[in-house]
Amino acid sequence: MTEIPSPAIGTALPFLFTYRDTLFGPGFVVHVEARNGRALCVREADQWWMYGVNPGGMAAPGADPHAAHAAFRKAFKHVLIDIAHEVHAFDEFKAAVETFFGETNEGYVSEWAAAAETIRQGRIDTTGFDIAPASSPRSIAVTIKALDKIDADDNTADLEVRYAEAA
Amino acid sequence: MPRVLRLKDIWAMLDVCAPGHQRRQTDHAWRVTFNGRTYATLPLGPHGRRENPDIETGHVRAMVRHLQIAGCAARQLDLA
Numbered sequence: 001m002t003e004i005p006s007p008a009i010g011t012a013l014p015f016l017f018t019y020r021d022t023l024f025g026p027g028f029v030v031h032v033e034a035r036n037g038r039a040l041c042v043r044e045a046d047q048w049w050m051y052g053v054n055p056g057g058m059a060a061p062g063a064d065p066h067a068a069h070a071a072f073r074k075a076f077k078h079v080l081i082d083i084a085h086e087v088h089a090f091d092e093f094k095a096a097v098e099t100f101f102g103e104t105n106e107g108y109v110s111e112w113a114a115a116a117e118t119i120r121q122g123r124i125d126t127t128g129f130d131i132a133p134a135s136s137p138r139s140i141a142v143t144i145k146a147l148d149k150i151d152a153d154d155n156t157a158d159l160e161v162r163y164a165e166a167a
Numbered sequence: 168m169p170r171v172l173r174l175k176d177i178w179a180m181l182d183v184c185a186p187g188h189q190r191r192q193t194d195h196a197w198r199v200t201f202n203g204r205t206y207a208t209l210p211l212g213p214h215g216r217r218e219n220p221d222i223e224t225g226h227v228r229a230m231v232r233h234l235q236i237a238g239c240a241a242r243q244l245d246l247a
Contacts, residue, residue, distance in 0.1 A: 046170045049225040051232075058208040059229035061169065075196075079207045082193035107232025113203055119199065 005051050007103040011043040013065055013124065013163065014115035017051070019156035022145055025084040025093050031145040032080060034101055036136040038164070039072060039110045041065045043101055053112050054138055055079075056105025069161055085144070101140040117167040126163050134164040171221035172244055174212065184231070184239035199230060206230040 003123075017039060020033045038053035048065055050072040054056040060075045062068030062134050079100060087093040116134040181188050181199065190202040197209040209230060212220020224246060231240035240246060 044170075046223060046224070047168065049229070051225075051229045055207075055232075056233045057204065057206045059222055059226055060208065061225050075208045078195035082195055082198070085194060100205070100207060103233070105229065105233040106235065107237060132192070 007043045009043055009045055010078040012111055012115040012118075012123075013041040013127070014119065014134065015039045015041060015069070015137055015163050016134075017069075017073075018160040019076055021080055022150065022154040023080055023084050023098045025090065026088055027090065027152060028090045028093075028144045029083075029147065030090065030093060031141075031143050032097060033139075034066050034076070034143045035140070036138040037101065037130075038112055038138070039069075040108045041068055041113060042111075051108050052105060053106050053108045056103045056108075057100065057102045071084045073159060073161075090144060098140055112164070113166065116164045119163050124163075131165050132162040132163040134166050136164070169173055170224040171222055173229055174222055175219045176244060177197050177209075177222060177227055180243040181228075181232075183243055184236040185234055188234075199234070201234045201236070202235050224240075237238055 008101050009064060009164065016036045019034045023030050023032065036059055037055060039050050040049045040053055041048055047063060048068040049061050050068040058075055058079060060071035063073050080097060084093060084098045087096060119126060171223065185201040188199060190199045192211065196207060196211060199209055201207045209226055210222055211217055212222065221222055228246050231237045
């Protein structure tokens with residue numbers, strides 16, 4: 001039996017993610033759509049780490065890239081919930097979420113771009129995730145959700161995660 | 168095995184490398200702010216053992232890069 005070698009320490013995978021969440025704040029229900037956030041998943045000496053690039057102020061680990069992403073997704077929602085606990089009104093929540101998502105971890109920007117180039121060159125096995133252009137536009141939309149627009153689908157985590165490929 | 172650092176050592180590093188930083192405990196994590204940048208997911212540590220818990224080193228690597236204090240932090244802590 002041939003054993004598949006583990007990726008080398010330092011292997012870096014560039015991701016684009018889109019998450020949609022419905023949350024409760026003080027006196028409001030809010031829909032958050034974070035589109036084409038950037039994260040870099042790195043095989044470190046101990047495990048895989050998903051480092052946020054945008055938003056830059058977060059990270060999460062896992063035994064493999066899928067697990068690291070699952071932890072990252074959970075951490076992202078926890079940050080939104082923490083913000084919802086701290087604010088007093090929708091406008092305050094919206095501003096805080098936009099600031100959080102807009103912060104760039106400059107320390108990972110060049111590594112993310114280099115990793116997107118390795119995807120373009122076909123040097124990374126991209127099995128398991130779709131691929132999207134690294135230049136896909138990033139945005140965050142924070143909107144009030146009317147009570148008559150809430151349905152059972154809001155109980156389900158909604159996400160897309162794809163490899164970023166340089167042009 | 169995940170590589171870890173003690174929370175008190177992380178606070179000591181921040182006192183040196185990010186003077187005037189703010190840290191606040193939320194329901195899910197510590198939130199550390201310095202120079203207008205915030206790292207929002209520094210773990211609280213396992214339940215029941217939060218006085219000086221082990222923190223996975225990857226969080227500290229991400230935090231010091233985001234707060235732009237990586238050079239100083241590397242002189243204070245083993246971030247490998």
